[in-house]
Amino acid sequence: MHPAPSVIFFSTFSGLGFGLLIWLGLGVPEVSGWSAFAFFAIAYLLAVGGLISSTFHLGHPERALKAFTQWKTSWLSREGWCAVAALILMALYGAGLVFFDAKWTLLGLLGAFFSLATVFTTSMIYTQLKTIPRWHQPLTPFNFLSLSIAGGALLAGQVMWxxxxxxxxxxxxxxxxxxxxxxxxxxxxxxxxxxxxxxxxxxxxxxxxxxxxxxxxxxxxxxxxxxxxxxxxxxxxxxxxxxxxxxxxxxxxxxxxxxxxxxxxxxxxxxxxxxxxxxxxxxxxxxxxx
Structure with missing residues (x-):
């Protein structure tokens, strides 16, 4: 297929951003205050920036909101809902760390789950396509997830992991x-x-x-x-x-x-x-x- 730069940037940087959010949601690294703000800022710049870049490949970007109505049948719609849930939950979790020095564990775990789900749903947009046999294989989701989690660990400063x-x-x-x-x-x-x-x-x-x-x-x-x-x-x-x-x-x-x-x-x-x-x-x- 024709490799569109916007989709390449989206799948790379959003994966890294949500990968870092997964680790932050699990409490790794243990940060608070301005240190937490720096980590969350990097994660959101990558995740949100990647999501925004994906809209440049759309024929009608103004219709993007309509994708949210097709969650029963569309992996793209499920990706959108998971991304919104992850970003909201992690914003609340991050606010607790930055402004109140409070670790709201349940919010963090839920945010990590939806961050992981966002990467998975992204991968399934491609995995479901029978018309492209190279993508239509079981390893495609593992490829996206493993790179996201590994990149997140790298950004989180977890050397051995x-x-x-x-x-x-x-x-x-x-x-x-x-x-x-x-x-x-x-x-x-x-x-x-x-x-x-x-x-x-x-x-x-x-x-x-x-x-x-x-x-x-x-x-x-x-x-x-x-x-x-x-x-x-x-x-x-x-x-x-x-x-x-x-x-x-x-x-x-x-x-x-x-x-x-x-x-x-x-x-x-x-x-x-x-x-x-x-x-x-x-x-x-x-x-x-x-």
Whole structure:
């Protein structure tokens, strides 16, 4: 698919923001006053900023509020409700820490739950799509959740947890790629089923259905070379997992911590670009694209 920058930024930064909110809701790190304000400010800038960036990909942003009415059938609507609940609950929890030096544990736990649910519902927007076999697999939610929680631990300054969770997220990411590479071939969808001409005989592309481009080709068909894909995967894993883990194993200082966070963010952005660029929509089979 065509990798839209707004969706890449949304899925990366909102995941990090809600990941940090998960840890803050669990009481990690133990902060209050201005220290708590700083952590919550970072979390909200990332989470809310990511959510706002997602609206730039909408054809009619003014209709976004209508998405809240479809919560029974739409994962996008459920994501919206979970995000609102998480942000409200964590705002109240954060206010208690910042202004009253009070830790309202129940609010924090509820906020952490809805923060986790927000990331899960985001992942399900993509996982539910049978038309994109690479996304329609069980590891997609784990990929989103593991990166969110690991990134949150990194932002929360939890060194040992960060190392463990970064390694786990890296393994899940690699497994997601391996399974995804075989997803289209094993989905049972091919040019014969895409054109509905399989009953006549063997189907092959004689010439393109159109002489020029169209909306489907622009939005749903994006071909990336295997060599470029492999290089970008190595870069993504190196930046979002390997380099941060190496830096975290060194004697701690704030400069190293900042570099580890920046490297992780750059790696996740690369992985998210691949998430969309490598997604083979089955409509591409109609145009002879794979």
């Amino acid at each position: 960060s190392i463990i969770l970064l390694v786990i997220s890296g393994v899940i990411q690699a497994a997601t790629w391996v399974i995804g590479d075989k997803a289209l071939a094993s989905s049972g969808t091919d040019m014969a089923s895409a054109t509905q001409l399989g009953g006549i005989g063997k189907v092959r592309a004689f010439e393109p259905p159109h002489t020029g481009t169209n909306y489907l080709l622009r939005e749903f068909v994006h071909v990336i070379g295997r060599k470029h894909s492999e290089k970008l995967r190595i870069i993504a894993l190196g930046l979002m997992v390997v380099l941060p883990v190496i830096l975290l194993l060194l004697p701690f200082n704030h400069i190293i911590a900042v570099v580890a966070v920046l490297a992780h963010v750059a790696g996740v952005l690369t992985a998210r670009w691949l998430f969309f660029a490598e997604a083979e929509h089955v409509v591409g089979l109609y145009y002879g694209k794979r």
